[in-house]
Amino acid sequence: MKGFIIALQFLTRLPMPAIVVDDAAFARSMRWFPAVGLVIGAAVAGAAWAGALVDHRLGALAALVVWVGVTGALHLDGLSDLADASGAVHKAKGGDRERLLAVLADPHVGSFGVIAIVLQLLSKLMLLHMLIDARALGPLILVPFAARIGPLxxxxxxxxxxxxLAARFRSAIGPVDLLGWAAALAAASWFYPALLVTPLLVLWWGWHVHRTIGGISGDGHGAGVELIETGLLLSLVMTVAWGHGA
Structure with a gap:
């Protein structure tokens, strides 16, 4: 239970009891990341439901605001950093991995990062609106859960x-953790088949960061979570649309 509280403290801005944490306990808390995703998903779905009582557009906006607020925009920061690094290398026409890593280490947000954040928020807002219109709030709870299996x-x-950050977590994750959460994802996918795209998205992002930067970092984790969340929202919207068309 201590690991779950530590993970909540790290991944959310929810008020938590103060506890003493050493490096080993912090690393082990990563096992609870998908469970924290369920808490985030419940908050997002609750906001969507409450806002939709007034108007579906308000429901989508409320869900997005809660999503960003509860997480403290933690993963959006990683997305913007990777966008700036990738954009700078592309703009340089022939820039190498060293330049990408140098830009990635820069704490400032550039134009590519701002554009990435804006596009990500607009994408989520539109997809949330479509899910609310389809009255598909149940699976919304599972989107942050499934996306946070990726970092493991x-x-x-x-x-x-x-x-x-990534180096501190590496020693704490083993096959048992992966198999346990994979089983949970499989069970959830039985009810919402749209979640079956999760392994493909996770493998795609892992391959992408391995090819472009040679490994995983905190920014890589954050950007991956954001993009997989959007991919899962899109998968849910497409599944709902297909179901209605059928």
Whole structure:
């Protein structure tokens, strides 16, 4: 239970009791990341439901605001950093991995990062609106849960890019953790088949960061979670649309 509280403190801005945490306990808390996703999903779905009582557009906006507020925009920061690094290398026409890593380490947000954040928020807003219109709030709870299985897989699979956040987690994740959450995802997918796209998205992002930057970092984790959440929302919307068409 202590690990769950530590994970909540790290991944959310929810008020938690103060506890003493050492590096080993912090690393072990990663096992609880998908469970924290359920808490985030419940908050997002609750906001969507409450706002939709007035108007579906308000429901989508409320859900998005809660999503960003509860997480403290933690993963959006990683998305913007990777967008800036990728954009700078592309703009340089022939920039190499060293330049990408140098830009990635820069704490400032550039134009590519701002554009990535805006597009991500607009995408989520539109997809949330479509889910609310379809009265499909149940599976929304599971989107943050499924996306946060990704960091466990990337930590176990990929080498850490540097001695930072990803390196601290690497020793704490093993096959048992992955199999346990994979079983939970399979059970959830029985009720909502749209979640079956999760392994493909997780593998795609792992391959992408391995090819482009050579490993995983905190920014890689954050960007991956954001993009997988959007991919899962899109999968749910497409599944609902197909069901209505059938």
């Amino acid at each position: 897989v990337w930590t176990w699979w990929l080498m850490p890019l540097h001695q930072g």
